[in-house]
Amino acid sequence: MTLSKLKQKYIDFRLVLLLAGFYLLFDLVVIAKIAYMRAYMPAMKEELFVWSDFLLNNLLFDYIIVIAYMTMIAISTKRFLNKNYSWVKIISIHTIFSILIGLIIRFLFDSYSILIGKVSLAEFDLRRSINAFIYVLDLNFLIYFAMVFIIYTYYYLRQVKEAEKRHSKLESQLVNTRMKMLSSQLQPHFLFNTLNSIAVLTDMDKEKAKDTIADLSDFLREILYNSDRNRISLDEELRILEYYLNIVNVRFSDHLSIKKDIKEELLLRKVPAMLLQPVIENSIKHGYSYDHTHLNVLVSVYQEDDMLVIKVENDGAPVSMTHAELMEKGVGLKNINDRLHNLYQDNFFFEIRNKSNDEGVETIIKIPE
Structure with a gap:
């Protein structure tokens, strides 16, 4: 130095x-x-x-x-x-x-x-x-x-x-995150695909169609009206995430498998609000390719020393850009990085990288207690 x-x-x-x-x-x-x-x-x-x-x-x-x-x-x-x-x-x-x-x-x-x-x-x-x-x-x-x-x-x-400056900035970032998520999810292809799926389900499975409408409604309601806390319990974050996953599972049907490996004793730990959804969305969006028409996604949360580790990995297409390049290109990812920095200063880890066996991509986030 x-x-x-x-x-x-x-x-x-x-x-x-x-x-x-x-x-x-x-x-x-x-x-x-x-x-x-x-x-x-x-x-x-x-x-x-x-x-x-x-x-x-x-x-x-x-x-x-x-x-x-x-x-x-x-x-x-x-x-x-x-x-x-x-x-x-x-x-x-x-x-x-x-x-x-x-x-x-x-x-x-x-x-x-x-x-x-x-x-x-x-x-x-x-x-x-x-x-x-x-x-x-x-x-x-x-x-x-x-x-x-x-x-x-x-x-x-x-x-x-x-x-006070960090709190003000975090509040602004959280609002921007919600708006960007809402804007992302309200893109025509998302609504059209979801509504088309619901339309098909009304003839095949009316109960599932009702459930999908409820999931879409609840998910958008959480984005718009959920409290503006910067950190919430992992249990609450997973509950919000479940609405999104239910909709995604309907859209991708049998071509997507999402599993979770989360220790029950960690459910009360505080995590940044609206963290998992954009990470998983990014994993799904870039995981599919011509050679990867079926995607398996695993969400893991575990303790490592004094850090809480959140890992989202898939077996899809590898990334061709470095983590720094992804941060510059992806608005949602940069927003996640900025929020983590304001919450934890330099005491966190965030990286998107190809898995060591070159069979997919993993996103790793480490945050302190």
Whole structure:
């Protein structure tokens, strides 16, 4: 990973400026306090005090160290949030860091004083240095945690805004998915084929004709009026899918076989709404060819480590394009990929590929719990 990418991933310069501004405000308060004490408190007037030494050797030196240190803390905090550490562990780590910053400032200040000849090595008093560290220990602790609070608040508010954007985008995508599905299913060939099948069934099997009309009605109703939840239970997703499969089975009659291999304990797991139908439709649509007039489709759902795996495979015609090319060409497939990205960021897997034995195509989707 290049330096620029590392900066983009871990360093937020707006946050660094916010921390720098906060500590600058703190230093201005310190300057105002010292000025007041020098002007109105007799004991302070008698002490030897040089403003240039105080501003350069104390405030500026301290300011640079603190901002550099807190920038590293901000980077570490982002990693803590990404790794989901417990609050007990996070607070313990920050407590140690709040003590460590005082030690670092003391060490660097003493080293700087020796290097510039302000204090000789022989004159250096370790006990005095420790006393100076202890004297401001509580102040360092409060300042550190105030800045950590700013860091966490900043990241929290940013995550809230990003979540709101993702939620809004997901709602829009879900509506678009429903409309595209409805548009796809209302294409003339779909309706004509379905209605023709119903017309034939009215003479051959009136009960089946009624069932097909009911399935068509229920399927379109689910697309139009089902709740706008982005994720639903697998059981509910399969129920909606069944309406579509019943219609497809009527259309393709004995030339299509669709089987499911789904563990019952997974039925309550949450999956993206309206996910299976476009995947299966794509598998059926591209599975038939001159050499593949009969199609077997298998829908599998199983657990693999901490991921839920959804696999749709057929024994039909192989795909001639790569997964990336299919994403560019297929609007429905790209919509699925976009929805998965917004729901799970980069923590998912989606690929359409030829099976290893070159006897069909498989679509694999892996999503976290």
